[in-house]
Amino acid sequence: MPEAAKVVDAKGQSCPMPVLMTAKGIKEIQAGEIMLVEATDNGARSDIPAWATQTGNELVESEEADGVMKFYIRKK
Amino acid sequence: MASHDDDTPDSMTIIAFSGDLDKLWPTFILSSTGAASGMDVTVFFTFWGLFPLVKDDVRITGYDAMTKALAGMNAPGMKKAKLSKLNMGGSGAWMMRKVAEKNKLAPPEELFEMCQEMGVNLWPCQMTMDLLGIEPAQMVDGLGEPVGAATALQKMAKSDINLFI
Numbered sequence: 690m691p692e693a694a695k696v697v698d699a700k701g702q703s704c705p706m707p708v709l710m711t712a713k714g715i716k717e718i719q720a721g722e723i724m725l726v727e728a729t730d731n732g733a734r735s736d737i738p739a740w741a742t743q744t745g746n747e748l749v750e751s752e753e754a755d756g757v758m759k760f761y762i763r764k765k
Numbered sequence: 766m767a768s769h770d771d772d773t774p775d776s777m778t779i780i781a782f783s784g785d786l787d788k789l790w791p792t793f794i795l796s797s798t799g800a801a802s803g804m805d806v807t808v809f810f811t812f813w814g815l816f817p818l819v820k821d822d823v824r825i826t827g828y829d830a831m832t833k834a835l836a837g838m839n840a841p842g843m844k845k846a847k848l849s850k851l852n853m854g855g856s857g858a859w860m861m862r863k864v865a866e867k868n869k870l871a872p873p874e875e876l877f878e879m880c881q882e883m884g885v886n887l888w889p890c891q892m893t894m895d896l897l898g899i900e901p902a903q904m905v906d907g908l909g910e911p912v913g914a915a916t917a918l919q920k921m922a923k924s925d926i927n928l929f930i
Contacts, residue, residue, distance in 0.1 A: 701869055702869055703868055703869040703870045703871070704794065704870070705794045705797055705798040705801075705876075705879075706869075706871060708798050708801055708802070709797055709798065709801050709879050709883070711801070712801030712802070712883070713801075713882075730869075740798075740801070740802055743775070743802040743803065743804075744802055744803045745803075
């Protein structure tokens, strides 16, 4: 797993909160650093990648286990 | 037509017309998410859409019997917003809020705060304020200056996405 400079815990949150928390979190890290977003909302499965595409931040890796999705995002 | 290329951020304008509880949700979800995605987002609140922007502790708005009666039948304040269907004297709205809470969907009040935090332009319609007698002091903080149709249209002409909710 990539080393995360910040972890955003959006577990238990429903749309649009995981995306809003992701957007807030990315402001707190430096360009090139990685942020880990954890979510359980089914909408996040497509929403976090869509947010990354829209904002130009890179979704480096994602995985899902035990109902928790993990997104590793590199800030542009 | 609005230009769209990779160098310019997208933009969205929503005309918030209804003021209904179940329409506040998509309005605030789309606008907060758009702003969180780097879009320039504006919400133009007009007609019934203006009532949710009135502070919850303001019981009545209006300057004469008719405008006060309108506000009486359509209680101002976000907490008093009705469902567009099956409101059933407020019990429908109450149930919808309960269902939302159970499913961890943030209430409109919280999403509205997120919109403010994310820098969404929140524009009240000047004409509606004059028409219905809604005073600036009666409205919540953090709104933009009241504007008219021409300003709203100017923004819409430059927006990639325009919605009427």
